[in-house]
Amino acid sequence: MTTRMTPDELEKERAPGRILGRGPLGFSRRTWPFIKVLVGNWLFALVYYVTVKQFIVTWEPVSWTVADRLELMIKCSILALAPAVVGIAIVAAQRLNPDMWVGQRPKPNSALDVNTRFVLNTIEQFILFLVGLSGVALFAPISEADSIPILTSLFLLGRVLFWIGYHKNPYLRAFGFGITFYPTVGVFVWLILLMAFGIRLPI
Structure with missing residues (x-):
């Protein structure tokens, strides 16, 4: 009772x-x-983006047709996915090392285990990033075309910091994860405001 x-x-x-x-x-x-x-993460990503956009990058495409938008998006997507390609190549080589395995599974917290997790997380992040980048390429005016390579550079920086931090201490991956993921969230917010409510904010 x-x-x-x-x-x-x-x-x-x-x-x-x-x-x-x-x-x-x-x-x-x-x-x-x-x-x-x-x-x-939020503050760093915001300061990085604003600083690069306002004081470093002064590029603007000569034309901004559908083909130009698609070309820029594809080029930036290739660069953004480069860390995953490098990671896959490293994982493929490490799989040949029997010391990296416990039975049929990678040894926990080994370099193979960390690199495999990095590749999987990068591909997951890239899918979201690619969708957001496609939306920016579709809706951004020519004066804001530079936001696409700037977002790509932030994605790359986040992936590198995530990878390095993960190898040093799993908790240190958080910062790299944040500056990869939260700018993508910001892009999705920008797109939703534009598509659903017709609110066009500068990007």
Whole structure:
């Protein structure tokens, strides 16, 4: 037979959670470092994008036809996928090393295991990035065509930092993941605002 707890008893049960730092949003003290990394991702990506767009890249295509848009998108997509191609080549070579295996599976946290995860994550990220990049190429005016190579450079930087960080410590991959993923989220927000509500923000 179960007994119903009194309000005072419930309060005592909640007390340890409060000591650990859990708040109304369910965050604990262990969560805050990841929140800080998340905010850092946003700030870094924003500062990088604005700085490169305003002060470094001054390129504008001569023409901006459908063929020009498609050409630029394909070129940037090839560059964005280059880390995955390199990773696949490395994984293929590492698979020949018997020390990398435990039975029929890669040894946990081995270079083969990390590189395999990197390749899979990069391909997943690339699918989202490609869809977003296609939307930008379709809807962006010629004056904002430079956003496509800038977004590509940010994607590449994120993948490299993710790869390096993953090999040093799995937690260090978070920053590279963030500056790969969250700019893509920003692109999707831009596209949804434009397509669904007719709101065209500068990009």
